[in-house]
Amino acid sequence: xxxxxxxxxxxxxxxxxxxxxxxxxxxxxxxxxxxxxxxxxxxxxxxxxxxxxxxxxxxxxxxxxxxxxxxxxxxxxxxxxxxxxxxxxxxxxxxxxxxxxxxxxxxxxxxxxxxxxxxxxxxxxxxxxxxxxxxxxxxxxxxxxxxxxxxxxxxxxxxxxxxxxxxxxxxxxxxxxxxxxxxxxxxxxxxxxxxxxxxxxxxxxxxxxxxxxxxxxxxxxxxxxxxxxxxxxxxxxxxxxxxxxxxxxxxxxxxxxxxxxxxxxxxxxxxxxxxxxxxxxxxxxxxxxxxxxxxxxxxxxxxxxxxxxxxxxxxxxxxxxxxxxxxxxxxxxxxxxxxxxxxxxxxxxxxxxxxxxxxxxxxxxxxxxxxxxxxxxxxxxxxxxxxxxxxxxxxxxxxxxxxxxxxxxxxxxxxxxxxxxxxxxxxxxxxxxxxxxxxxxxxxxxxxxxxxxxxxxxxxxxxxxxxxxxxxxxxxxxxxxxxxxxxxxxxxxxxx
Numbered sequence: 001x002x003x004x005x006x007x008x009x010x011x012x013x014x015x016x017x018x019x020x021x022x023x024x025x026x027x028x029x030x031x032x033x034x035x036x037x038x039x040x041x042x043x044x045x046x047x048x049x050x051x052x053x054x055x056x057x058x059x060x061x062x063x064x065x066x067x068x069x070x071x072x073x074x075x076x077x078x079x080x081x082x083x084x085x086x087x088x089x090x091x092x093x094x095x096x097x098x099x100x101x102x103x104x105x106x107x108x109x110x111x112x113x114x115x116x117x118x119x120x121x122x123x124x125x126x127x128x129x130x131x132x133x134x135x136x137x138x139x140x141x142x143x144x145x146x147x148x149x150x151x152x153x154x155x156x157x158x159x160x161x162x163x164x165x166x167x168x169x170x171x172x173x174x175x176x177x178x179x180x181x182x183x184x185x186x187x188x189x190x191x192x193x194x195x196x197x198x199x200x201x202x203x204x205x206x207x208x209x210x211x212x213x214x215x216x217x218x219x220x221x222x223x224x225x226x227x228x229x230x231x232x233x234x235x236x237x238x239x240x241x242x243x244x245x246x247x248x249x250x251x252x253x254x255x256x257x258x259x260x261x262x263x264x265x266x267x268x269x270x271x272x273x274x275x276x277x278x279x280x281x282x283x284x285x286x287x288x289x290x291x292x293x294x295x296x297x298x299x300x301x302x303x304x305x306x307x308x309x310x311x312x313x314x315x316x317x318x319x320x321x322x323x324x325x326x327x328x329x330x331x332x333x334x335x336x337x338x339x340x341x342x343x344x345x346x347x348x349x350x351x352x353x354x355x356x357x358x359x360x361x362x363x364x365x366x367x368x369x370x371x372x373x374x375x376x377x378x379x380x381x382x383x384x385x386x387x388x389x390x391x392x393x394x395x396x397x398x399x400x401x402x403x404x405x406x407x408x409x410x411x412x413x414x415x416x417x418x419x420x421x422x423x424x425x426x427x428x429x430x431x432x433x434x435x436x437x438x439x440x441x442x443x444x445x446x447x448x449x450x451x452x453x454x455x456x457x458x459x460x461x462x463x464x465x466x467x468x469x470x471x472x473x474x475x476x477x478x479x480x481x482x483x484x485x486x487x488x489x490x491x492x493x494x495x496x
Contacts, residue, residue: 002029003029003030003050003123004029004032004033004052005029005054006035006044006050006052006055007022007033008034008036009059009082010058010059014082014105016034018054018107019034021112021116025113025116025117028120031048031050035055038068042067049075050077051077051123052120053078053080054082055080055081056082057082057083057090057094058084069097078119078122078123079097079100080099080103081093081094081097081099081101082104083102083103085104090102095172095191100118101176102172103115122180144190146239150241150242158199158240159199159204159207159230159232160197160198160230161207161211161228162195162248162250163178163214163226163227164226164251166259168193170222171191171196173222174218174226175189177221178198178214181217183198183210184204185201185203185204186201207230208230211262212262215260215262226259227261228261229250229251229253229263229265230262230265231265231266232265232266233265233266233267246268250268255316255361255362256309256316256362271313271315273318275322276318276319276322276325278322285301286326289301295373298373302366302369303366306323307362316362323356323369326369327353327356330376331349334376337380342379345375352368352369352372355368356369391419391427392428395413395416395424395428396428398413400443403466404465404467406464406467406468407469408467413436441477441481444466444468445477445482447466448462452489452493453490462486474486
C-alpha cells in the first residue's frame, strides 16, 4: 500500500540521496516531501500528515524538542531518525520516541535500504484496522513508570516477557523487529538498554508458542542468539514492577542455560551459596595438575565443577570469583616459566580474565579457560626446550644454584653446559655484557643484600653464605657495587 514519506535533513546531498534511494527501491510510495530545516518540516508535517518521517535529530533544537515530541505523539508516524553523533544520548532520544531505527552518518546504502523496507512493512501492518486500534492504546494504560516505580498504578493482571540478545549492541534491531511482528494479545513493547520487555494480556494462552516462533524467525534472519524469559505468575498482589524485577533476574539463568531458548516461570528460584575461593586442598590439586601438565584431568575437574549443575544454581557472581581463583593459580604457573613476560601470553591472559568477568554463558568461559591452559602448556614446553638449548641461560641457572660454593669456577660452569670454558665465557659476555666474575659477583651480592635485610646474621656469616671466601674482599666488592659497606647498607634498610 502506497504511503507518504517526509525526509528532513539540512544537507541537500543527504536529502536528495535518501530520496533517490527510496524512489529506486521496490517500496510503493505516493509522495515524497523534502524539508531543509525544522520550520519547513513542521509546515509539511502538519499539512501532509506523512506515514513515514525520516528526520535528522541534529536539526531539532532544545527549544523545539517538546513541540516535535508532541507532534510525534499526536500523529504517530513511523519514525526514522538520523544523526552524525553515535552517542548514548542520541540512542536514548530514539528509544524515547519509539523510533523504528537510528541511522548514523555516513549512511550505508545497505542499512538505509533495510530500514526503508522495515518501515514499509510496518506501515502495512499499521494500516490494518485491528493493529491500528491496538497501537493507539498500547501506552495509554501502561508506561515505563509501571515497570520501574514500585507503587506506580497500571494494569497488573498481565504477563511479562523479557527478550535479550547475546550481543547487547543488537537491542535496537531487536526492538525494530518486534514492532513489526504480529503478536496476539500484546499490550505494550518497551525497549530498554539491554533488553526488550513485552506485556501480554492476562487471557493470552499462547505466549510460549508466540515467543518460540519469534525466536525461530529472528534466528533465521539475524543468526544472533536470543533468550526469552516469560513470567506467568497470576497473583493479583504482584505489581508490574515486581514482575519486571523478577523476569530481569530470571534472565541471569542464561549464564547456565545459554541462549536460543524460552524460559517460563511462575516464581523465582533462589540462588544457592558456594565458596567462591579454592580451598587449600583444591589449591594443591591445581598446583599438581599444572605441574604435571595433565590437561585431561583439568578438563574433568572444570566440567564437574561448573557444567554439571541442573538447579538450583549458585549466584553467577560467586562462580566468576571462583573462576578467578583458578586463574590466580594459572598466573603463578605462568610466572614460574616467565610466560608473563611474553606479550602474546599476557594478551591471552587479559582476554580470559575479561571472559570470566563478562561472558554471558558459563560454558563458553570454561572452554576458553581450557584452551588457554592448553596454549600455556605448549608455551611451557617451548620454554623448557629453549632453556635446554641455551647454554648461557643454563649456565646462569647453575651459578644461581651454586653461588654459595666459594670455589665455583668458570670451568665448572662450562663443564655443566658441555662447552669449552673460553667459548662459554665468550657466549656469556655476548649475551649479558659482563664476564664470568662480574656475573657471579652480582648473584652473590644480590644474595648478600637479602641476608643483610632479612636476617640478623653477622657480616662474616653473610659473606660465607653468599660464597665469598674472605670477609674483607666481600666488603670491598659490596661497596664497589652499592656505594656503601655491608653495615651501612643494613642500617639504611633498617631505618627505611
